[in-house]
Amino acid sequence: MVSIKDVAQLAGVSVSTVSRVISGKIPVSDETATRVREAIRELDFHPNLLAAGLRSKSGNLIGLIVPDILNESFALISRFTEENAEQKGFTLIVGNTNEDPTREERFIRDLIRRHVDGIILLRVSHESRAFEIIERSKVPAVVVDRTIESEEAPSVVMDNYRAGEMVAEHLISLGHTRFACVTGPMNIAIVRERYMGFQETIEKNGMALEQECVIEGDFKYESGIEAIRRLVSHRERFTCLWAHNDLMAVGAMNELRRRKIPVPEAVSVVGIDNINIARMVTPGLTTIAQPFGEMCQAAVELILRMRDGEELRGSSVSFQPRLVVRETTARPL
Amino acid sequence: MVSIKDVAQLAGVSVSTVSRVISGKIPVSDETATRVREAIRELDFHPNLLAAGLRSKSGNLIGLIVPDILNESFALISRFTEENAEQKGFTLIVGNTNEDPTREERFIRDLIRRHVDGIILLRVSHESRAFEIIERSKVPAVVVDRTIESEEAPSVVMDNYRAGEMVAEHLISLGHTRFACVTGPMNIAIVRERYMGFQETIEKNGMALEQECVIEGDFKYESGIEAIRRLVSHRERFTCLWAHNDLMAVGAMNELRRRKIPVPEAVSVVGIDNINIARMVTPGLTTIAQPFGEMCQAAVELILRMRDGEELRGSSVSFQPRLVVRETTARPL
DNA sequence: ATGAAAGCGCTAACAA
DNA sequence: TTGTTAGCGCTTTCAT
Numbered sequence: 001m002v003s004i005k006d007v008a009q010l011a012g013v014s015v016s017t018v019s020r021v022i023s024g025k026i027p028v029s030d031e032t033a034t035r036v037r038e039a040i041r042e043l044d045f046h047p048n049l050l051a052a053g054l055r056s057k058s059g060n061l062i063g064l065i066v067p068d069i070l071n072e073s074f075a076l077i078s079r080f081t082e083e084n085a086e087q088k089g090f091t092l093i094v095g096n097t098n099e100d101p102t103r104e105e106r107f108i109r110d111l112i113r114r115h116v117d118g119i120i121l122l123r124v125s126h127e128s129r130a131f132e133i134i135e136r137s138k139v140p141a142v143v144v145d146r147t148i149e150s151e152e153a154p155s156v157v158m159d160n161y162r163a164g165e166m167v168a169e170h171l172i173s174l175g176h177t178r179f180a181c182v183t184g185p186m187n188i189a190i191v192r193e194r195y196m197g198f199q200e201t202i203e204k205n206g207m208a209l210e211q212e213c214v215i216e217g218d219f220k221y222e223s224g225i226e227a228i229r230r231l232v233s234h235r236e237r238f239t240c241l242w243a244h245n246d247l248m249a250v251g252a253m254n255e256l257r258r259r260k261i262p263v264p265e266a267v268s269v270v271g272i273d274n275i276n277i278a279r280m281v282t283p284g285l286t287t288i289a290q291p292f293g294e295m296c297q298a299a300v301e302l303i304l305r306m307r308d309g310e311e312l313r314g315s316s317v318s319f320q321p322r323l324v325v326r327e328t329t330a331r332p333l
Numbered sequence: 334m335v336s337i338k339d340v341a342q343l344a345g346v347s348v349s350t351v352s353r354v355i356s357g358k359i360p361v362s363d364e365t366a367t368r369v370r371e372a373i374r375e376l377d378f379h380p381n382l383l384a385a386g387l388r389s390k391s392g393n394l395i396g397l398i399v400p401d402i403l404n405e406s407f408a409l410i411s412r413f414t415e416e417n418a419e420q421k422g423f424t425l426i427v428g429n430t431n432e433d434p435t436r437e438e439r440f441i442r443d444l445i446r447r448h449v450d451g452i453i454l455l456r457v458s459h460e461s462r463a464f465e466i467i468e469r470s471k472v473p474a475v476v477v478d479r480t481i482e483s484e485e486a487p488s489v490v491m492d493n494y495r496a497g498e499m500v501a502e503h504l505i506s507l508g509h510t511r512f513a514c515v516t517g518p519m520n521i522a523i524v525r526e527r528y529m530g531f532q533e534t535i536e537k538n539g540m541a542l543e544q545e546c547v548i549e550g551d552f553k554y555e556s557g558i559e560a561i562r563r564l565v566s567h568r569e570r571f572t573c574l575w576a577h578n579d580l581m582a583v584g585a586m587n588e589l590r591r592r593k594i595p596v597p598e599a600v601s602v603v604g605i606d607n608i609n610i611a612r613m614v615t616p617g618l619t620t621i622a623q624p625f626g627e628m629c630q631a632a633v634e635l636i637l638r639m640r641d642g643e644e645l646r647g648s649s650v651s652f653q654p655r656l657v658v659r660e661t662t663a664r665p666l
Numbered sequence: 667a668t669g670a671a672a673g674c675g676c677t678a679a680c681a682a
Numbered sequence: 683t684t685g686t687t688a689g690c691g692c693t694t695t696c697a698t
Binding site for chain 3: 001003004005015016019020023026047048049050051052053054055056
């Protein structure tokens with residue numbers, strides 16, 4: 001392995017000069033800089049990141065903790081985050097916890113042991129011990145897709161209340177009067193916000209979201225199926241349904257079809273996420289798209305600002321949802 | 334940050350003794366070992382991985398290079414690989430290239446600069462410069478999901494010829510005689526093998542796979558749609574179709590439905606991959622499942638064996654496909 | 667079985 | 683602007 005010493009020797013300078021040329025932050029005469037760069041090129045030198053990180057206390061690393069990489073939304077977020085991190089010169093390590101707190105802790109500890117420059121946490125639960133560990137290490141942390149309810153870290157979210165509003169407005173504008181909803185787990189703040197936006201908009205328009213028509217799901221495909229089973233077997237009357245993600249929406253659609261209840265003729269269905277499946281099912285699913293690209297960019301920028309000493313805890317960046325109308329929503333019969 | 338020095342001091346031993354206790358590979362008296370472990374626990378000490386890696390030349394790291402993390406199969410592979418790596422005490426870094434050779438090179442280089450212990454490459458193209466770089470660095474490398482055609486690295490694959498055979502056998506056993514196929518890009522070896530297994534089995538049974546009924550796709554959803562458009566507009570006659578992945582199979586199903594051609598009554602459809610969408614579409618997609626869990630385990634084990642000095646280039650580990658019968662295959666009318 | 671000491675490859679403080 | 687030097691926190695000889 002060629003080291004900075006070899007470069008210094010070939011260029012006829014000291015190792016610190018080479019280091020200065022590489023970092024670009026300390027003035028070096030044009031002439032020597034050129035000679036050094038020449039030597040770097042010639043030897044195909046790439047600085048050892050372990051040595052650099054050990055000394056500078058920066059691993060050139062950003063960590064992303066996700067609950068489930070098989071979830072397409074999280075895969076998308078990890079892709080966007082990586083692209084933003086790389087653009088700023090950082091490598092991204094993605095830790096897939098599978099919702100296991102032990103794994104979560106292990107990942108965070110591993111990152112700290114590699115001198116990570118910042119950690120982005122995706123939708124961590126409020127029971128998570130993550131912040132205790134992070135706090136002690138003084139590593140900057142940002143939470144994405146979880147509404148801030150504490151002073152632990154700055155957060156980046158979509159305006160989930162507004163998403164609920166938009167769905168309700170869309171359905172109301174089509175003439176619907178009987179609403180149903182499959183929510184995510186109600187102990188998650190963003191779920192409650194989605195629900196509130198939906199419900200309050202319906203009420204603001206002089207109608208009601210009947211409690212019997214609200215089913216708590218778990219974001220999984222099967223829970224969309226189960227929701228329809230319960231709604232239908234209880235003979236609830238509804239002409240439209242909002243599921244708190246696309247997976248449950250597709251589950252609901254399939255169960256409706258199985259029961260010969262046509263979508264959207266008898267029941268309109270709306271999801272949220274705009275994953276690929278949404279355009280692959282027939283009819284195409286009307287849904288809410290989250291601006292993940294901007295959210296990930298914001299998250300990386302927050303990390304970097306914190307690293308530079310800014311105190312950002314308690315702050316929160318919010319982005320607007322976007323309604324994607326496809327074929328599962330129509331006027332009620 | 335607490336360091337090995339603090340532990341040594343508290344336990345009343347030298348740093349080398351602490352290091353020995355941690356590694357567990359060098360004999361230490363039970364008594365001192367206990368004292369050291371006590372101190373480690375008390376101080377909540379976690380060794381700095383940059384320092385350890387710099388000295389020992391092992392970053393405790395395995396790298397995985399994937400073409401597209403949004404592809405559910407690759408997300409699954411990254412999850413399995415991570416689980417196997419962690420079980421062996423390694424952290425996994427996933428590099429998502431988006432099929433961009435520049436990004437691929439950047440990731441590999443970054444891994445090497447972190448003293449990576451091995452690199453697993455997923456379905457790299459034969460034009461890739463990856464191996465040149467890896468070769469020079471002497472880092473163990475394994476290729477997954479690409480048939481070996483060179484002596485660059487050992488490979489782990491599913492038996493793709495057998496997959497083609499299994500699909501053909503299934504369709505033939507149902508009584509089909511007119512076959513169609515949407516392949517992946519023919520410059521990929523595994524695609525040609527799938528095709529050969531399919532075609533030769535059909536011929537072995539006294540029938541033919543007409544060239545007009547074979548469409549080259551690109552593994553994307555849209556290319557399944559396009560394949561049906563071409564087959565139907567050319568008035569090809571076929572009662573069943575095999576797509577070289579589930580995404581194209583679903584695209585084909587949707588286009589068939591749009592044209593009022595019932596699946597499986599008029600046309601049976603088979604995919605390959607067994608991604609989640611396969612069970613979410615209606616009717617459920619019959620497909621081939623790849624044993625990703627075992628494949629990832631094999632890949633990690635190969636990496637570790639190479640690291641321990643075994644020469645494995647040219648070798649190849651192969652796994653058997655599994656047919657998952659759902660509702661898109663039936664007897665022809 | 668244990669300790670002392672060198673050194674992995676870099677950065678940063680200090681000197682010139 | 684440049685060079686010299688210390689040292690980041692570990693592992694690994696080499697002694698004992």
